[in-house]
Amino acid sequence: MDWTSEAIDQLRAFWDEGHSTAEIGRRMGISKNAVVGKAHRLNLPARPSPIRREAEPSLRMPAQPRQAPPTLPAPTHAPAPPQRRLEERPPAAPPRPAPVAPPAPLAMVRPFPRxxxxxxxxxxxxxxxxxxxxxxxxxxxxxxxxxxxxxxxxxxxxxxxxxxx
Structure with a gap:
């Protein structure tokens, strides 16, 4: 498209009125992407994203002030490891699960003709x-x-x- 000064003025007017890029394109008879590209090259102010809309102010939860997580006091001495008696045995390994049989092959409804x-x-x-x-x-x-x-x-x-x- 050839951007004449009249077309640029018309684009700026529609942009200032707050029309969407698709609506501007329909009114000017050009594609939405042509509008977006020219608006970018003209450094027109950015539009709010139609995808990322803010929630209604009345529905929004009030902001809670962030608090630092509580800290525990540092131990004054390290605890001693538990003493193991000689007659104790380590715990036995858990039993292994029984092997699962493979599923039976599915039978075909009808064989494909050779x-x-x-x-x-x-x-x-x-x-x-x-x-x-x-x-x-x-x-x-x-x-x-x-x-x-x-x-x-x-x-x-x-x-x-x-x-x-």
Whole structure:
């Protein structure tokens, strides 16, 4: 955009009225980012963030004066370590938990048809439901799908030169 002196004056006027950058952009027919960039370059006063709004003054808790944490008096002498009698034994280690058996493998609802089956592998229905199945029609040679589903799966790539015209 070419910033004419009229456009800059209009931006300053909207800015002084307190309009948002998006609203200024709509009124001037430019993007919000163009408004933000030009306002930054013109050193216009910063806007309050719409994200970091201050709470209502009546809802705000009154500030409590901070107090220093109480300090304990320094000990005059270090306490002696506890004396251990010779007949005492150290405590025994806690027992180890029993090993957990690995979970059983999950059974598949239906196996995926193999390529050797020469049947269509197109999924029909929602996997995991009782109505889920595969098409199982005769597969097209060299493809995993029947002719109908191969037409859906394989779309011919358009020549980019056709789009250039």
């Amino acid at each position: 390529a050797a089956s020469r049947t269509c592998c197109w999924p029909i229905g929602e996997p995991g439901t009782s109505g889920f199945r595969f098409c199982s029609g005769d597969a097209t040679p060299g493809k995993p799908y029947c002719a109908e589903h191969a037409a859906l799966a394989y779309v011919k790539v358009r020549d980019r030169r056709e789009d250039a015209a």
